Amino acid sequence: MQKGGSDSDGREFKSAEEMWREQVGEDQSKKTEWYREGVGYWEGVEASTDGVLGGFGHVSDADVRDSEAFLNGLLSELLPNAANSQRHLVALDCGSGIGRVTKNLLIRYFNEVDLLEPVSHFLETARESLAPENQMVSDMHKATNFFCVPLQEFTPEAGRYDIIWVQWCIGHLTDDDFVSFFTRAKVGLKPGGLFVLKENIARNGFVLDKEDRSITRSDLYFKELFRQCGLHLYKIKDQKGWPQELFAVKIYALTTELPKKVHRTRSKVQANRPAIIK
Numbered sequence: 001m002q003k004g005g006s007d008s009d010g011r012e013f014k015s016a017e018e019m020w021r022e023q024v025g026e027d028q029s030k031k032t033e034w035y036r037e038g039v040g041y042w043e044g045v046e047a048s049t050d051g052v053l054g055g056f057g058h059v060s061d062a063d064v065r066d067s068e069a070f071l072n073g074l075l076s077e078l079l080p081n082a083a084n085s086q087r088h089l090v091a092l093d094c095g096s097g098i099g100r101v102t103k104n105l106l107i108r109y110f111n112e113v114d115l116l117e118p119v120s121h122f123l124e125t126a127r128e129s130l131a132p133e134n135q136m137v138s139d140m141h142k143a144t145n146f147f148c149v150p151l152q153e154f155t156p157e158a159g160r161y162d163i164i165w166v167q168w169c170i171g172h173l174t175d176d177d178f179v180s181f182f183t184r185a186k187v188g189l190k191p192g193g194l195f196v197l198k199e200n201i202a203r204n205g206f207v208l209d210k211e212d213r214s215i216t217r218s219d220l221y222f223k224e225l226f227r228q229c230g231l232h233l234y235k236i237k238d239q240k241g242w243p244q245e246l247f248a249v250k251i252y253a254l255t256t257e258l259p260k261k262v263h264r265t266r267s268k269v270q271a272n273r274p275a276i277i278k
């Protein structure tokens, strides 16, 4: 990415390359440090909705509402059998934190949800609140696996997921690990499955957060990375009703194959509409 950016102290970078060179460099030890500090930041955060949303727990309802509308659209368009429950649906909630997205949304639509979260006290809170005795789950809708690993070290089981949901955690990954994660994770999707990425969006370039070791990317930056991953944008939506002081948020649905367009042959088109007899 040629575009410049800044950090949380207002310092400017000429390009993302310059920022990454400084933050993670070429040698593995600096990169390990980047990830250790990222997870270290979250290890010090309370396992609550307010905690995982950086003190903005009250936006959770609006977030879930727009995500639900987006998910409904996807399920009816792409997985039409889902609506009449002919298909056993499985989702992966990446960077799940305390399981907020699973509890409020995914578990109601998917028969199984797996959670991935590198911070163990978050994952344990998710496990407790999704336990059968807490009545969040039934035989038909349950949280199955709890993976305590970071995204950059994870490869999903082949062909398991209808949707891999990635919300508010991809900013922790460097560009290289972003591209290699999505490229690897494609094998985890069922045919016709897709990725949903919900993220904060920078107005231009990127903003580096030095406190939690993450970056907020612009829409253009994301699209360039999707291209590098070989992913196609199926659908995109802006989060509505969002506080002014927060970054704007977008939801992307990404497919591994080019979305199919309905191509009609000329003769069919002619045959199916009124026409003048010549």
Ligand code: SAH
Residues within 6 Å of the ligand: 035, 038, 039, 042, 052, 053, 094, 095, 096, 097, 098, 099, 100, 101, 116, 117, 118, 119, 122, 149, 150, 151, 152, 167, 168, 169, 172, 173
């Ligand atoms: N997606 C959840 C949590 C958001 S908070 C929600 O919307 O409620 C950000 C989460 O990203 C934290 O739980 C944090 O531990 C996780 N995270 C940090 N680094 C990560 C990494 N390298 N891989 C995956 N998740 C990471």
